[in-house]
Amino acid sequence: MNIVKKPGYAVDSVDRALQLIMLLQERDWLRITDAAKALDVAPSTAHRLMAMLVYRGFALQDDQRRYCAGPTLRTDPAADPARSAATIARPHLEALALSVRETVNLVERVGVTARYLFTAEGPQLLRVGNRTGTVLPAHLSSAGKAILATLPEPSVAQLYTGRQAQKTGGSLAAAELEGLQRELAEARTRGYAVNLGRTEADLAAVGAPLATTDRPAALAVSISSPLSRSGDIQQPQVIQALHATCEAVLGDLQAEGVPPSP
Missing domain, CATH: 1.10.10.10 (Winged helix-like DNA-binding domain superfamily/Winged helix DNA-binding domain)
Incomplete structure (x- = not known):
């Protein structure tokens, strides 16, 4: 030996x-x-x-x-629903990245954080890089807000003002929470959430949830771009492609028995 x-x-x-x-x-x-x-x-x-x-x-x-x-x-996807979800979503995210020519992400909300499970980088030279493994505040990222928008307003308030939020430092002041609730109301109306320079000064993103009719979402898909192309990723055809991808991923997750909700 x-x-x-x-x-x-x-x-x-x-x-x-x-x-x-x-x-x-x-x-x-x-x-x-x-x-x-x-x-x-x-x-x-x-x-x-x-x-x-x-x-x-x-x-x-x-x-x-x-x-x-x-x-x-985590080498066993079956033992980790998030990894399994990323594996199932990958071809859809890669196809969307090629279609819209921007970087696409699968994001999970855990508490008040948004965790990036998988990134498919866009083909353009100037693009947003790989965010896999990145953890951001959910109330600032487009994907995090898209997921939060599937919660009732009282649940959002509890999440950011309750004992756990106070204990972990994730609480929001009254004015911040009021602003967040307004953003989430707009996201519910539009069907997607927006981040314009909130997490990084030169980054823009739009996110939509993988939502079912009876339960809040735990996952979302986002499209990220340089801030200079923020208008491009909010064009109707891009948002339509984003929603179509969410539906396709959600369908495959349900077919494979992977829970898309908490």
């Missing part, structure tokens, strides 16, 4: 990232303080490492600021 020795050229940051991945695989949930202690580094260092793992899909963060293994580490 060969003994594997630590290489003399070992890169400490890579080693720590790999140790962090192992911790995510061993534990159901991991907090930054626990990760920092296990790696013997400062919490700020552990946070930077974890942020990169989230960005690349190796980790996911919930609304209690805990981390778990992300879709990249």
Whole structure:
């Protein structure tokens, strides 16, 4: 039996990232303080490492600021509905990206966050890049707002003012919540939500939910573009293609028995 020795050229940051991945695989949930202690580094260092793992899909963060293994580490799609949904949605998202020539995303809402499960990049040279693994505030992203718009107003208010929101720092002030409720009302009327520079200064996006008639949505599809093309992605033919993709993905999820709702 060969003994594997630590290489003399070992890169400490890579080693720590790999140790962090192992911790995510061993534990159901991991907090930054626990990760920092296990790696013997400062919490700020552990946070930077974890942020990169989230960005690349190796980790996911919930609304209690805990981390778990992300879709990249979950090799069995059947054991992970979100990964299974991404696998089923992929051909539809890739087709939409080619059709509208912009980047397309499948997004899941967990608590007050919007998590990007899969990205199909558009073919244009100037485009929005891969967002797989990215976690954004749900009330700012187009996909997050599209999903929130399928909830009744009292449920949205509870989500952003209840005890859990206060505890995790996800609460909104009264004026912010009022503005969000107005945006969600507009999204319900239009059938899609809009993000114009809210999450990134030069980014625009439109999102529509994978909604059934009897339950709120948990997933949405969004189209992202540079802000300079924000008018293009709101054209009727683009929105029609977005809705058609949502219907196609929803149909395939239901046919495969994958729940599109919480």
